[in-house]
Every structure is written in C-alpha cells, then in structure tokens.
Amino acid sequence: xxxxxxxxxxxxxxxxxxxxxxxxxxxxxxxxxxxxxxxxxxxxxxxxxxxxxxxxxxxxxxxxxxxxxxxxxxxxxxxxxxxxxxxxxxxxxxxxxxxxxxxxxxxxxxxxxxxxxxxxxxxxxxxxxxxxxxxxxxxxxxxxxxxxxxxxxxxxxxxxxxxxxxxxxxxxxxxxxxxxxxxxxxxxxxxxxxxxxxxxxxxxxxxxxxxxxxxxxxxxxxxxxxxxxxxxxxxxxxxxxxxxxxxxxxxxxxxx
Numbered sequence: 001x002x003x004x005x006x007x008x009x010x011x012x013x014x015x016x017x018x019x020x021x022x023x024x025x026x027x028x029x030x031x032x033x034x035x036x037x038x039x040x041x042x043x044x045x046x047x048x049x050x051x052x053x054x055x056x057x058x059x060x061x062x063x064x065x066x067x068x069x070x071x072x073x074x075x076x077x078x079x080x081x082x083x084x085x086x087x088x089x090x091x092x093x094x095x096x097x098x099x100x101x102x103x104x105x106x107x108x109x110x111x112x113x114x115x116x117x118x119x120x121x122x123x124x125x126x127x128x129x130x131x132x133x134x135x136x137x138x139x140x141x142x143x144x145x146x147x148x149x150x151x152x153x154x155x156x157x158x159x160x161x162x163x164x165x166x167x168x169x170x171x172x173x174x175x176x177x178x179x180x181x182x183x184x185x186x187x188x189x190x191x192x193x194x195x196x197x198x199x200x201x202x203x204x205x206x207x208x209x210x211x212x213x214x215x216x217x218x219x220x221x222x223x224x225x226x227x228x229x230x231x232x233x234x235x236x237x238x239x240x241x242x243x244x245x246x247x248x249x250x251x252x253x254x255x256x
Contacts, residue, residue, distance in 0.1 A: 047077070047078045047079070047081060047090055048080065048081050048088035048089055048090040048096045049088060049096045050081050050082075050083050050086065050088045050096075052088065052098065053083065053085075053086040053088055053096070053098035054098070056085040056086075056100070056102050065105075066084075066104075066105055066106075067084065068084065069082035069083050069084055069101075070082050070087070070101050070104065070106065070107045071107075072087075072110065073110060076110060076112065078090070079112065079116075079119065079136075080110070080119060082101070084101075084102075085100060085101060085102045086098050086099065086100060086101060086102075087099040087101055087134075089119055089134050089136065089140060090136070091136045091137070091138065091139060091140040092116075092117065092136045092137055092138075093137075093138065093139070095139055095140065096140075097134065097136075097139065097141075097142065099132060099134060101123070103125050103126070104123040104124065104125050105125055105126065106124045107121045107122070107123045107124075108121065108122045108123075108124075109121060109122045109148075116136070117135065117136050117137060118133055118134065118135055118136065119133070119134040119136060120132060120133045120134065120148070122148070123170075127166055127168055128164070128166070128168035128169065128170070129164070129169060129170065130144050130145075130146050130162070130169060130170020130171065131144070131145050131146055131147050131148055131149075131160070131162075131170060131171075132144055132145070132170070133145050133149060133158075133184075135179070135183060135184040137180075137181065137182050137183060137184075138181075138182035138183050139182075139183075141183045141184045141185075143177060143184060143186070144170040144171060145158075145160035145162070145170070145171060145175070145177075146160055146161070146162025146169050146170040146171025146172065146173075146175075147160050147161065147162040147171070147200075148160070149177075150201045150203070150204065150210075151204075152204045152206075152207050153204060153206065153207065154207055155179065156178065156179050156207070157176060157177065157178055157179065157187070157204075157207060158176070158177050158179065158184075159174070159175065159176045159177075159201055159204075159210050159237065160174070160175055160201070161173070161174040161175075161193070161199045161200065161201055161212055162199065163193060163195065163196070163199050163214075165197075172191060173189055173190050173191035173192070173193055174189075174190045174193055174199075174212065174237060174246060175187075175188065175189045175190070176188050176210075176237065176244060187244065188243070188244045190237070190246040193235075193246065194214070194233075195217070196214035196215060196216050196217060196233065197214060197215045197217055197220050197224075197227075198214055198215045198227055199212065199213075199214040200212065200213060200214070202234075202252075204253075205252075205253030205254060207239075208238060208239035209236055209237070209238045209239070209253035210236060210237040210238075210253070211234065211236060211252045211253050212235040212236065212237065213232040213233060213234045213235065214232060214233055214235070215227055215230050215231075215232055215233070216233060219231060233248065234248070234249060234250055234251070234252050235247065235248055235249060236249040236252060236253055238253070
C-alpha cells in the first residue's frame with residue numbers, strides 16, 4: 001500500500017475509533033454531573049421525618065392567616081424541618097419529635113446551643129407570644145419557657161420568668177426545670193408572681209438561688225420602653241431544703 005493509500009486509510013479509521021470514545025466520555029461526564037447536581041439538591045439524609053407528625057384537625061385560627069411553613073434557616077434543616085402545622089425536630093437518638101406551630105404567626109431567633117442539645121425559638125401569635133425549648137435528648141422534650149431561659153452554672157437547671165399584660169403569654173409565671181441525661185422536667189412553677197412589668201432573671205448564685213427583678217407598674221415611664229435608670233423591685237427564688245421558694249428580697253442572693 002502506497003503512502004497516499006495509508007494516509008487515506010488512517011483518515012477513515014481515526015473518526016471510527018475516536019467518535020465512540022468521545023461520545024462515551026461525554027455521556028459519562030454528563031451522567032456524573034447530573035448525579036452530583038441531584039445529590040446537592042436532595043435533602044440531608046437522616047434528618048427529621050415530617051411524616052411522623054400527626055395530621056392536625058381543622059379548626060378556627062383567630063387572627064392567624066399564615067398558610068405556609070414557618071421558615072427554617074438553611075444551616076439548620078438537617079435538624080429541623082417545617083410544614084404548615086409543625087416543626088419536626090431530629091432528636092439525638094435519631095427519632096423525630098414534633099412541635100406544633102399551627103397557631104403561631106411567626107417564629108424568630110431559631111437557635112441551637114453549643115452542644116446542639118437544645119433547639120429553641122421565640123414565637124408570636126394572635127395577641128400572645130412565648131418561647132419554646134426542645135431538649136433533643138432521648139425521645140425529645142418540648143417545654144414552653146415563655147422567655148429565653150437562663151441556665152444554672154452547672155447547666156443542670158434552667159429557669160425562666162414571663163408575664164404578659166394580657167395574660168396570654170406562654171408561661172405566665174416563673175418556673176425551674178431540671179436537665180436529666182434523657183430529658184428535661186419541670187421542678188416547680190410559681191404562677192402567682194406579682195403583676196409588674198419587665199420581669200427578668202438577673203442571674204444564678206450557685207445552684208440554689210436565683211435573682212429576679214421587675215418594674216412596678218406605677219414606675220413605668222410614659223413611653224413604656226426605655227427603663228434605663230428606673231428602680232426595680234428585687235426577688236429571689238431559693239432552694240429551702242426540700243422545695244423552692246419565691247419571695248421579695250431587696251438585697252438579692254448575695255446577702256441572703
């Protein structure tokens with residue numbers, strides 16, 4: 001075969017060999033990209049199961065016009081997912097615990113603590129509000145603390161106080177909870193605290209005394225917002241051998 005014939009044969013052979021290889025490579029590359037894109041779009045595996053939350057019966061929802069799920073930050077969706085009526089929360093054991101959001105018009109400050117054990121958020125509804133903490137240990141425990149709670153120095157206790165003007169707050173009182181290895185349980189609730197404004201927990205003194213304060217209504221400024229410099233009445237919640245007591249104490253835990 002002459003040189004011209006060899007060149008002609010090679011020119012015919014190369015496309016026959018290269019085309020299948022090229023198209024196979026491109027098909028493989030396209031399939032790989034498609035799988036990669038699908039993996040990025042898929043929800044995280046092992047997250048909470050919204051199907052585990054029961055159906056909510058239809059009923060009146062005064063003042064609540066929300067028809068969409070409450071928003072969950074993207075970075076938290078492997079732990080919390082939302083439907084119209086529920087937050088599904090993944091527990092530390094891989095189960096799902098459900099928190100109803102049906103009568104809540106909005107949720108703010110969705111957070112996980114540093115150990116990722118406690119998920120919490122502040123909620124608002126029709127003339128009411130509160131703060132929910134979900135202990136993800138065990139099967140999951142949902143507690144209404146009314147306002148963000150304050151942990152004791154050991155982290156084994158937490159306390160919260162809330163009192164709303166309308167009396168429709170999530171807690172309406174002062175409560176203490178105990179943190180156990182597999183759950184959080186309420187220790188005590190003081191539902192008859194004096195009617196005052198801006199109740200708050202000022203801090204813990206060890207594990208047995210809690211400083212609280214509030215502003216009497218007669219001292220509230222006309223604006224009702226800036227309480228800087230307004231004298232506060234001081235109270236303590238103190239452990240007394242077998243139970244907690246709530247009482248007025250002008251000097252607080254430090255001088256008890």
